[in-house]
Amino acid sequence: MEKNINVTLKIWRQAGPKVKGEFEIYKLDNVSTDSSFLEMLDMLNEKLIHARKEPIAFDHDCREGICGMCSLYINGHPHGLDGETTTCQLHMRRFHDGQTITIEPWRSAAFPVIKDLMVDRGAYDKIIQAGGYVSVNTGGIPDGNAIPISKLAADEAMDAASCIGCGACAAACKNGSAMLFVAAKVSQLALLPQGKIEAAARAKAMVAKMDELGFGNCTNTQACEAECPKGISISHIARLNREFLSAKFKD
Amino acid sequence: MAKKQESTTVDATKIDARIPEGPLAEKWSNYKAHQKLVNPSNKRRLDVIVVGTGLAGASAAASLAELGFNVLNFCIQDSPRRAHSIAAQGGINAAKNYQNDGDSVYRLFYDTIKGGDYRAREANVYRLAEVSNGIIDQCVAQGVPFAREYGGLLDNRSFGGAQVSRTFYAKGQTGQQLLLGAYSALSRQVGKGAVKLYSRYEMLDVVVIDGRARGIIARNLVSGKIERFFAHAVVIGTGGYGNTFFLSTNAMGSNGSAAVQIYKKGAYFANPAYAQIHPTCIPVHGESQSKLTLMSESLRNDGRIWVPKKKEDAEAIRAGKKKATDLSEDERDYYLERRYPAFGNLVPRDVASRAAKERCDAGFGVGNTGLAVYLDFSTSINRLGENTIRERYGNLFQMYEKIVDENPYNTPMMIYPAIHYTMGGIWVDYELQTSIKGLFCIGEANFSDHGANRLGASALMQGLADGYFVLPYTIQNYLADQIQVPRLSTDLPEFSEAEKAIHTKIEKIMKIQGDKSVDSIHRELGLIMWDFVGMGRNKAGLETALEKIKAVRHEFWTKVYVPGVNADMNVELEKALRLADFIEIGELMARDALMREESCGGHFREEYQTPEGEALRNDEEFSFASCWKFTGEGNEPELLKEALDYEFIHRQQRNYKA
Numbered sequence: 025m026e027k028n029i030n031v032t033l034k035i036w037r038q039a040g041p042k043v044k045g046e047f048e049i050y051k052l053d054n055v056s057t058d059s060s061f062l063e064m065l066d067m068l069n070e071k072l073i074h075a076r077k078e079p080i081a082f083d084h085d086c087r088e089g090i091c092g093m094c095s096l097y098i099n100g101h102p103h104g105l106d107g108e109t110t111t112c113q114l115h116m117r118r119f120h121d122g123q124t125i126t127i128e129p130w131r132s133a134a135f136p137v138i139k140d141l142m143v144d145r146g147a148y149d150k151i152i153q154a155g156g157y158v159s160v161n162t163g164g165i166p167d168g169n170a171i172p173i174s175k176l177a178a179d180e181a182m183d184a185a186s187c188i189g190c191g192a193c194a195a196a197c198k199n200g201s202a203m204l205f206v207a208a209k210v211s212q213l214a215l216l217p218q219g220k221i222e223a224a225a226r227a228k229a230m231v232a233k234m235d236e237l238g239f240g241n242c243t244n245t246q247a248c249e250a251e252c253p254k255g256i257s258i259s260h261i262a263r264l265n266r267e268f269l270s271a272k273f274k275d
Numbered sequence: 276m277a278k279k280q281e282s283t284t285v286d287a288t289k290i291d292a293r294i295p296e297g298p299l300a301e302k303w304s305n306y307k308a309h310q311k312l313v314n315p316s317n318k319r320r321l322d323v324i325v326v327g328t329g330l331a332g333a334s335a336a337a338s339l340a341e342l343g344f345n346v347l348n349f350c351i352q353d354s355p356r357r358a359h360s361i362a363a364q365g366g367i368n369a370a371k372n373y374q375n376d377g378d379s380v381y382r383l384f385y386d387t388i389k390g391g392d393y394r395a396r397e398a399n400v401y402r403l404a405e406v407s408n409g410i411i412d413q414c415v416a417q418g419v420p421f422a423r424e425y426g427g428l429l430d431n432r433s434f435g436g437a438q439v440s441r442t443f444y445a446k447g448q449t450g451q452q453l454l455l456g457a458y459s460a461l462s463r464q465v466g467k468g469a470v471k472l473y474s475r476y477e478m479l480d481v482v483v484i485d486g487r488a489r490g491i492i493a494r495n496l497v498s499g500k501i502e503r504f505f506a507h508a509v510v511i512g513t514g515g516y517g518n519t520f521f522l523s524t525n526a527m528g529s530n531g532s533a534a535v536q537i538y539k540k541g542a543y544f545a546n547p548a549y550a551q552i553h554p555t556c557i558p559v560h561g562e563s564q565s566k567l568t569l570m571s572e573s574l575r576n577d578g579r580i581w582v583p584k585k586k587e588d589a590e591a592i593r594a595g596k597k598k599a600t601d602l603s604e605d606e607r608d609y610y611l612e613r614r615y616p617a618f619g620n621l622v623p624r625d626v627a628s629r630a631a632k633e634r635c636d637a638g639f640g641v642g643n644t645g646l647a648v649y650l651d652f653s654t655s656i657n658r659l660g661e662n663t664i665r666e667r668y669g670n671l672f673q674m675y676e677k678i679v680d681e682n683p684y685n686t687p688m689m690i691y692p693a694i695h696y697t698m699g700g701i702w703v704d705y706e707l708q709t710s711i712k713g714l715f716c717i718g719e720a721n722f723s724d725h726g727a728n729r730l731g732a733s734a735l736m737q738g739l740a741d742g743y744f745v746l747p748y749t750i751q752n753y754l755a756d757q758i759q760v761p762r763l764s765t766d767l768p769e770f771s772e773a774e775k776a777i778h779t780k781i782e783k784i785m786k787i788q789g790d791k792s793v794d795s796i797h798r799e800l801g802l803i804m805w806d807f808v809g810m811g812r813n814k815a816g817l818e819t820a821l822e823k824i825k826a827v828r829h830e831f832w833t834k835v836y837v838p839g840v841n842a843d844m845n846v847e848l849e850k851a852l853r854l855a856d857f858i859e860i861g862e863l864m865a866r867d868a869l870m871r872e873e874s875c876g877g878h879f880r881e882e883y884q885t886p887e888g889e890a891l892r893n894d895e896e897f898s899f900a901s902c903w904k905f906t907g908e909g910n911e912p913e914l915l916k917e918a919l920d921y922e923f924i925h926r927q928q929r930n931y932k933a
Binding site: 026055056058059060062063064066067070073074076077078079081083084085086087088089090091092093109113115117138139142144145146148149152153154155156157158159160161162163165166167168169172173174175178179181182185186188189212213216218219 | 334337338341352353354355356357358359361362371373409411412413414415416417418420421422423424425426427428429445446448451452455458459460462463465466472474497526527528560561563564565566568569643674677678680743744747790792794795836838839844846847
């Protein structure tokens with residue numbers, strides 16, 4: 025049932041990308057345990073605004089766990105401690121009265137801080153632009169049922185395609201690797217006949233772009249899978265490696 | 276270069292949708308056969324601005340770039356993949372007839388017109404049904420992982436308002452998969468340099484030169500810098516204005532500002548009163564609530580909706596003294612099954628929403644606020660077993676449990692209606708061109724295809740139809756006359772003036788330094804909208820709303836407090852600029868609802884109902900799209916009418932009882 029709790033918030037503040045940041049401590053009282061984590065931050069911002077102070081900048085949009093815009097490292101975990109949950113789906117009933125909550129931005133070389141808790145994830149877009157697509161133009165395509173696809177392959181492609189591009193995988197990785205993100209897209213398209221044709225070239229192009237953008241290497245720590253809010257399996261990384269190696273052999 | 280046969284002129288004094296001649300089924304083919312085209316070498320010299328990267332914006336930007344146009348694409352999020360189309364759950368309709376159950380282009384057209392309560396334009400809707408099949412093919416080719424049967428072919432499911440299974444889906448995440456498909460096509464063009472992407476940019480005005488849209492002014496949301504962009508044509512695909520209500524199923528950033536900006540430059544705003552209130556959303560929990568979450572319409576296939584029969588039981592439940600499971604079968608009122616025996620729990624969205632409100636208003640609501648009804652799966656779980664229900668709705672049940680902290684397998688869900696989608700929007704002609712030449716509007720942002728009520732799984736269809744298959748044709752009919760126009764300098768006075776006006780507006784807001792936060796004023800507006808311009812509307816209430824909105828406008832412009840400075844990232848300033856426009860939209864919605872003295876689809880005027888409490892249309896007087904024309908700040912807008920002549924369909928009263 026609903027009750028109210030008081031929490032202490034230790035939040036990373038940073039005025040801009042080139043400025044040194046630091047933690048600030050805030051007390052927030054009477055937070056309904058039915059509120060979401062981001063509604064709690066709304067409350068804090070409302071309080072700051074009333075005190076004529078600058079509110080905390082953080083990314084968020086759909087608030088139902090699908091757009092991938094929200095981020096935040098909460099008590100040492102991307103999207104908090106709950107499994108398969110985005111920050112916007114996290115609720116205050118998971119915290120107890122008097123708890124101190126530490127909130128930081130994604131910490132990854134490839135995701136520079138823009139302001140406070142907001143980071144630039146443009147690198148993920150650039151990886152997709154390098155090859156995360158099937159090369160078809162609009163129109164002039166065969167009927168949707170012209171090529172049957174096994175339900176198994178379609179379902180597995182769907183699981184890979186569930187990636188919301190939030191960046192938790194790279195943020196969780198001690199090497200700052202984007203392998204799970206890249207693997208999810210490579211795997212989705214390699215599983216489908218429409219994407220199979222370019223599979224090897226795609227893997228090569230996307231991995232090259234990932235390396236170029238400053239993401240680290242994968243050393244199979246599996247932190248990405250553990251922290252992924254959509255539960256994307258690292259088995260997709262194995263498929264990426266297969267496609268990547270087959271491309272390299274052809275070279 | 277003004278040519279005599281200007282096929283793209285919209286006469287400002289008379290509303291003409293410029294629908295092609297000929298039989299309904301041949302209009303689009305005839306149009307395409309005779310429209311003007313732009314040759315490949317000229318395409319490279321033409322710039323098109325597309326604002327928005329949702330299903331409509333991303334598909335349009337990608338398709339135009341593939342054709343060879345030079346595209347500039349803007350979004351307010353950090354990536355085009357975040358646009359709110361991503362949150363659509365249920366599916367996308369198409370007239371494939373893969374199930375051999377009697378579907379056809381005509382039937383999809385007919386269902387959409389009827390579902391919209393006969394307030395949409397026939398020719399547009401027919402074209403929508405016609406191009407629907409190509410959308411499925413396109414998405415499959417892009418690698419969208421639609422659900423499939425064991426034989427490898429595409430699977431379908433049923434949705435409200437149709438007797439056939441024509442809905443294609445990808446789990447409960449169809450919007451996400453379709454958007455990522457369009458995003459991948461867009462990304463491919465960005466990689467090739469054919470699209471220049473501007474993320475974290477917000478359009479603040481359109482620039483009109485000699486009566487034609489020639490660019491936009493946008494604010495870089497990271498630096499706060501106001502920048503100017505030229506193009507030969509501008510396309511608006513910025514979604515709906517549901518967030519006027521503060522609490523809605525829209526994303527936090529979804530807004531109606533681009534629509535208001537172009538409205539103030541001369542584009543008509545059509546049918547603003549037509550807003551869809553979705554019956555199955557998670558109820559409001561308290562004052563800190565920031566948004567509402569939708570539970571898919573598909574749940575009504577296996578869930579039964581009820582409230583207690585006796586008021587004492589409802590009161591006991593609200594006080595926490597009784598639980599839903601304490602009530603026996605005969606103490607429950609399955610009011611949809613009682614009122615609509617033929618359709619039961621699967622009546623259309625507008626009907627289900629009003630019925631829930633009626634019960635709660637009468638004192639039978641549950642939850643601690645009394646503004647909730649039960650959606651109960653126990654009958655289905657007994658019949659089919661918990662596993663079958665988990666397979667069908669597992670992700671939705673999990674989502675519910677995360678928010679409400681109750682297990683819907685053991686205790687009924689609580690739901691209540693919430694604002695979800697806006698059928699109204701910027702008026703466009705058959706070519707999707709607004710009343711400003713060279714300015715186009717696509718997707719939810721325009722008013723065109725859903726009439727007064729949208730059917731489930733049709734929003735995705737319309738967004739992609741506009742972006743992939745309609746606009747890439749029709750915009751060429753305009754651009755063919757523009758090939759002699761050079762890239763204009765953004766130093767022209769029209770650009771400077773538009774930018775100056777924005778600076779003045781921002782300075783004015785920053786200088787108020789009052790004591791009210793943007794959100795607190797937005798909440799006030801939302802409550803007024805919900806109370807007086809929501810599910811049940813009447814003359815006195817709408818007049819009250821107009822007065823109250825005026826007061827909110829005054830409060831905003833005298834008491835709002837925006838911290839920080841303009842020349843930097845400033846989220847509160849972004850919200851303030853959007854709220855100023857929501858206030859304008861709220862007023863337009865109330866004005867339109869007051870003018871429309873009939874009930875149709877999502878617009879329910881309590882004075883106009885049948886003895887059984889159903890919506891009563893007035894085709895004699897109100898068979899038109901209301902187009903509001905801006906006449907200056909502080910002035911009342913002028914009402915223009917586009918007559919809706921039904922040539923091919925016979926209008927009827929919708930009946931879901933028998």
